Amino acid sequence: MYELLLAGIANILQLKYLLPLFVGTLVGVIGGALPGVTIALTIIVVLPFTFGLDPLQGLAAMTGVYVGGSAGGLITACLLGIPGTPSAIATTFDGFPMARNGEPGRAMWLGIWASFFGGLLGGVFLIGATAPLAAIALEFGPWEFFSLFVFALSMVAGLTGASLTKGLLSGAIGLVITVMGNDPVMGAARLTLGIGFLEGGIPFLPVLIGVFAFAQIMTDIEKMRAIGTVGIAERIPTLVVSQLRVIGEIFSRPFLLLWTSFIGLLVGVLPAIGGSAANMMAYDQAKKLSRHPERFGTGTPEGIIASESANNANVGGSLVTIMAFGIPGDIVTAVMLGAMTIHGIQSGPLFISQQPKLAYGIFAAYLVAHVLMVIIIAFSARPMLRLTTVPKSMLIPIVLVLCVIGAYSLNNTMSIVYVLLVFGVMGYALVKFGFPLAPLILGVVLGDQIEINMIRAIMTDSDPWLFFTRPISGGLLAASVVSVAFALWQHHRQRKRGAPADGDTDF
Amino acid sequence: MKRFLAAIAAAALLTSLTAFAAYPERPIKMIVPWAAGGDTDNIFRPFAPQFQKHVGQTVVIANVGGASGTKGAKEAKESPPDGYTLYSVHEYIHSTYYTGVADVNYTDFEPICLISSTPSVLTASPKTPWKDWKALLEDAKKRPGQITVGATLGSTSHFFPALVEKAAGIKFKYVSYEGLAPRMNAILGGHIDLTDSNLTQKGKVEAGQLRFIAIATEKRNAEIPNVPTLKELGVNVVYDVNRGLLAPKGTPADVLAKLESACAAAAKEPAFAEALKKQGTAARYLGRKEYSQWLKKNDDLNKTLAKDLGLLKR
Amino acid sequence: MGRDGIAGLVCLAASLGLLAATRGLPDASLLVPVGPGFYPRIVLGITAALSALLVATDIWSRRRRTPVAAEPPIPANYLLVVLAFAIVGLYVALLPFVGYRLATFGFVAALQVTLEPPRNWKGWLAVAATAFLTTIVTYFVFERYLSVLLPRGRWTDF
Numbered sequence: 001m002y003e004l005l006l007a008g009i010a011n012i013l014q015l016k017y018l019l020p021l022f023v024g025t026l027v028g029v030i031g032g033a034l035p036g037v038t039i040a041l042t043i044i045v046v047l048p049f050t051f052g053l054d055p056l057q058g059l060a061a062m063t064g065v066y067v068g069g070s071a072g073g074l075i076t077a078c079l080l081g082i083p084g085t086p087s088a089i090a091t092t093f094d095g096f097p098m099a100r101n102g103e104p105g106r107a108m109w110l111g112i113w114a115s116f117f118g119g120l121l122g123g124v125f126l127i128g129a130t131a132p133l134a135a136i137a138l139e140f141g142p143w144e145f146f147s148l149f150v151f152a153l154s155m156v157a158g159l160t161g162a163s164l165t166k167g168l169l170s171g172a173i174g175l176v177i178t179v180m181g182n183d184p185v186m187g188a189a190r191l192t193l194g195i196g197f198l199e200g201g202i203p204f205l206p207v208l209i210g211v212f213a214f215a216q217i218m219t220d221i222e223k224m225r226a227i228g229t230v231g232i233a234e235r236i237p238t239l240v241v242s243q244l245r246v247i248g249e250i251f252s253r254p255f256l257l258l259w260t261s262f263i264g265l266l267v268g269v270l271p272a273i274g275g276s277a278a279n280m281m282a283y284d285q286a287k288k289l290s291r292h293p294e295r296f297g298t299g300t301p302e303g304i305i306a307s308e309s310a311n312n313a314n315v316g317g318s319l320v321t322i323m324a325f326g327i328p329g330d331i332v333t334a335v336m337l338g339a340m341t342i343h344g345i346q347s348g349p350l351f352i353s354q355q356p357k358l359a360y361g362i363f364a365a366y367l368v369a370h371v372l373m374v375i376i377i378a379f380s381a382r383p384m385l386r387l388t389t390v391p392k393s394m395l396i397p398i399v400l401v402l403c404v405i406g407a408y409s410l411n412n413t414m415s416i417v418y419v420l421l422v423f424g425v426m427g428y429a430l431v432k433f434g435f436p437l438a439p440l441i442l443g444v445v446l447g448d449q450i451e452i453n454m455i456r457a458i459m460t461d462s463d464p465w466l467f468f469t470r471p472i473s474g475g476l477l478a479a480s481v482v483s484v485a486f487a488l489w490q491h492h493r494q495r496k497r498g499a500p501a502d503g504d505t506d507f
Numbered sequence: 508m509k510r511f512l513a514a515i516a517a518a519a520l521l522t523s524l525t526a527f528a529a530y531p532e533r534p535i536k537m538i539v540p541w542a543a544g545g546d547t548d549n550i551f552r553p554f555a556p557q558f559q560k561h562v563g564q565t566v567v568i569a570n571v572g573g574a575s576g577t578k579g580a581k582e583a584k585e586s587p588p589d590g591y592t593l594y595s596v597h598e599y600i601h602s603t604y605y606t607g608v609a610d611v612n613y614t615d616f617e618p619i620c621l622i623s624s625t626p627s628v629l630t631a632s633p634k635t636p637w638k639d640w641k642a643l644l645e646d647a648k649k650r651p652g653q654i655t656v657g658a659t660l661g662s663t664s665h666f667f668p669a670l671v672e673k674a675a676g677i678k679f680k681y682v683s684y685e686g687l688a689p690r691m692n693a694i695l696g697g698h699i700d701l702t703d704s705n706l707t708q709k710g711k712v713e714a715g716q717l718r719f720i721a722i723a724t725e726k727r728n729a730e731i732p733n734v735p736t737l738k739e740l741g742v743n744v745v746y747d748v749n750r751g752l753l754a755p756k757g758t759p760a761d762v763l764a765k766l767e768s769a770c771a772a773a774a775k776e777p778a779f780a781e782a783l784k785k786q787g788t789a790a791r792y793l794g795r796k797e798y799s800q801w802l803k804k805n806d807d808l809n810k811t812l813a814k815d816l817g818l819l820k821r
Numbered sequence: 822m823g824r825d826g827i828a829g830l831v832c833l834a835a836s837l838g839l840l841a842a843t844r845g846l847p848d849a850s851l852l853v854p855v856g857p858g859f860y861p862r863i864v865l866g867i868t869a870a871l872s873a874l875l876v877a878t879d880i881w882s883r884r885r886r887t888p889v890a891a892e893p894p895i896p897a898n899y900l901l902v903v904l905a906f907a908i909v910g911l912y913v914a915l916l917p918f919v920g921y922r923l924a925t926f927g928f929v930a931a932l933q934v935t936l937e938p939p940r941n942w943k944g945w946l947a948v949a950a951t952a953f954l955t956t957i958v959t960y961f962v963f964e965r966y967l968s969v970l971l972p973r974g975r976w977t978d979f
Contacts, residue, residue, distance in 0.1 A: 182862075186660060186850070190855040222898055393937035400932070421910060433825070
């Protein structure tokens with residue numbers, strides 16, 4: 001197996017393959033870094049450019065975008081506090097505070113190396129453990145998926161520092177957003193409030209962009225003229241840090257790195273969850289397992305490591321699922337799969353044995369893309385940093401324009417932009433009322449899947465007790481209850497200590 | 508650099524100010540009402556670049572999935588009839604209308620062309636005990652309404668097994684799995700027993716992960732010579748999924764003519780034929796007029812089917 | 822009643838309103854054993870319960886503790902936020918009518934001026950240049966290279 005991998009790496013290092021891989025990774029990093037441009041959009045945009053290439057060239061470029069995009073989100077997440085992609089949401093929680101505390105270089109390089117090592121761990125796992133992991137995912141029926149999503153949501157709802165009730169309520173509001181429009185089974189209109197375009201349901205992307213970007217930008221604007229002058233150009237912070245120290249920081253927490261990478265990988269293997277859930281679940285885990293959970297959200301390195309290692313390991317996991325089963329987990333992997341099909345590759349259980357050269361070529365591209373990603377971010381760190389020294393009054397309109405385009409380009413209609421605006425107002429209001437935004441986003445991501453899997457379960461067997469009596473499903477539901485109970489206990493303990501646990505901007 | 512950019516910008520403003528060019532003067536959007544990576548997407552993705560070559564403008568595929576494909580249908584219907592929004596369909600446009608899933612009818616659109624035809628294959632999970640149709644039939648008679656079928660409700664993957672049900676005098680239980688990809692996941696894991704699939708799943712059958720029970724064609728397919736046709740098993744069902752392009756009602760005739768000729772040329776491209784073959788699909792071209800007649804006939808047929816199957820809602 | 826109480830009441834009202842709106846939804850059909858209103862009712866029930874809990878804890882904790890004087894660190898400039906939202910709203914509203922290029926130019930310029938009024942002609946020049954470059958670069962990148970068909974003005978056809 002490892003001879004095949006070495007041959008694959010030797011193959012991919014030829015200029016013929018290295019060039020598309022490099023360009024793909026570069027475009028991925030840029031796309032990942034730009035708020036409002038998701039990996040999905042970037043990969044969709046890159047797809048047509050690969051049509052003229054040979055299959056491995058094309059797939060190398062796509063793999064590069066995926067890897068680069070998953071890492072690129074950390075640049076804006078750390079430096080601007082806006083996740084460049086959904087998979088960098090949790091990176092903002094600690095990356096941005098750390099950058100604000102005057103250590104942007106440390107925040108970014110922690111993210112980069114965590115992405116790198118998380119990704120490589122994901123790659124080792126991808127190559128070594130494809131078959132057994134796939135077998136686990138296959139055992140998941142609608143009951144198990146339902147319970148898994150409920151578990152994911154309840155875990156993230158407990159992630160907020162302020163109040164468990166608000167966390168849960170925020171997640172539930174996310175679920176309400178997904179029920180508006182139409183039902184996912186028969187498409188019957190429901191709760192459209194008489195608005196025509198709502199009949200198509202509320203898409204996830206404008207909600208994400210709206211809620212996050214506006215909440216961030218408007219809280220910035222709040223503080224602008226009030227201070228007298230614009231609150232920028234404090235000093236030009238440096239990104240130069242001791243690489244050895246940063247890598248040392250990561251390796252001094254080997255268990256954290258392994259565990260969060262494992263979560264990312266597992267979430268990637270399971271279809272339909274995707275990177276946007278992986279980083280938040282990993283962050284939550286890191287916080288729960290930490291001896292200093294109260295430091296999370298203030299710029300602790302653990303938060304960055306957890307989020308970034310998980311989202312890049314997640315790429316490895318998703319690749320397992322599409323390569324072994326031909327089942328896409330989310331939009332990004334769906335496009336990857338489409339690209340494979342366009343290039344005449346029948347992905348599925350026979351793929352690796354019948355086309356080892358191609359399969360190991362993709363594995364190799366995945367590994368090499370991580371090296372390229374580090375190099376690219378290292379060299380583009382300076383221009384990226386300029387983003388933070390540009391006056392906010394100049395940057396804000398540009399970011400907003402990109403947000404509008406990002407929403408609009410989802411399917412080239414204005415109605416999505418209106419959705420964006422509505423959720424922008426809502427996101428800002430929620431932050432002002434002290435609601436955490438992450439559970440809401442997770443609720444929006446998982447809502448449809450929770451409903452459809454629940455209905456599938458009922459349609460397959462009318463016995464509702466199966467949710468509890470099927471071992472994996474029952475176990476996951478029990479774990480959700482434990483997770484909420486644990487969060488409750490933690491809040492209680494915190495309050496007893498008298499720590500004021502209330503913050504306006506814990507998003 | 509800045510001066511260079513400014514010069515480009517000025518030039519761009521000038522060119523975009525010039526008067527209307529002939530259609531098409533800007534990119535064309537092709538709505539695929541299902542997710543990327545699905546069957547329809549896999550057929551229209553390789554079609555788009557060929558179509559683009561002959562229509563002389565960029566063609567962008569927009570995947571507007573959801574609610575049995577009716578989300579995309581609604582969007583296509585509401586798009587301006589200027590030839591810049593096209594809509595990729597198959598029989599679901601008739602079946603979802605008559606089963607009451609959608610309000611969009613085929614008469615809301617102008618036909619452009621039909622491009623492909625994909626035969627349906629009745630496919631079983633490897634976790635089921637049935638080796639062939641006979642065993643399935645016996646079991647189904649013993650346990651009416653208990654064998655689960657994954658289907659996009661009201662769409663072709665629902666109609667096909669429903670036809671088999673009726674022809675064989677058995678009863679299935681349907682579970683909503685929209686699109687081929689989630690259906691495959693469920694059937695590989697044994698969470699559903701049966702589903703409608705097609706030749707693209709041949710690899711999984713050879714790996715022992717799926718079982719083809721029977722194909723719904725007149726004659727056996729050369730790609731899978733061991734799979735019997737439903738007809739030879741005494742189940743009189745022939746079913747295939749035909750995909751074509753439509754434009755919103757009211758699109759000008761000259762635009763339609765231009766689109767039709769581009770489609771005809773694109774459908775003949777060898778690269779597209781090659782891509783279709785990989786999809787287990789036959790090329791089937793019908794021009795505007797023939798497609799229009801075919802749609803009408805097919806609409807009646809689907810109405811009858813829906814009525815026969817007890818699914819007719821209007 | 823505090824901040825949480827108000828938020829809770831708003832959510833409670835919204836949940837109950839939406840819950841009432843699910844009344845007309847069709848029942849289970851032959852094909853699907855649960856109707857389209859089944860799951861929304863569960864979710865809305867949960868939001869209603871959580872909102873009520875939020876209101877209750879707010880009132881309860883207030884009765885127990887005398888409220889500590891809140892400390893506003895920086896007086897937030899809400900007027901500017903409202904203005905910014907209004908400008909974004911206007912931009913989005915005008916987009917389909919005046920077209921992407923004109924609307925974006927106007928938006929970028931207007932928001933910049935609102936956020937930080939230029940003090941001299943250099944400032945105004947910077948505003949104009951930013952607006953122009955943003956418009957042109959995004960237009961080129963997206964419309965020409967990325968095939969995102971940006972909105973064209975219904976009034977201006979530009």
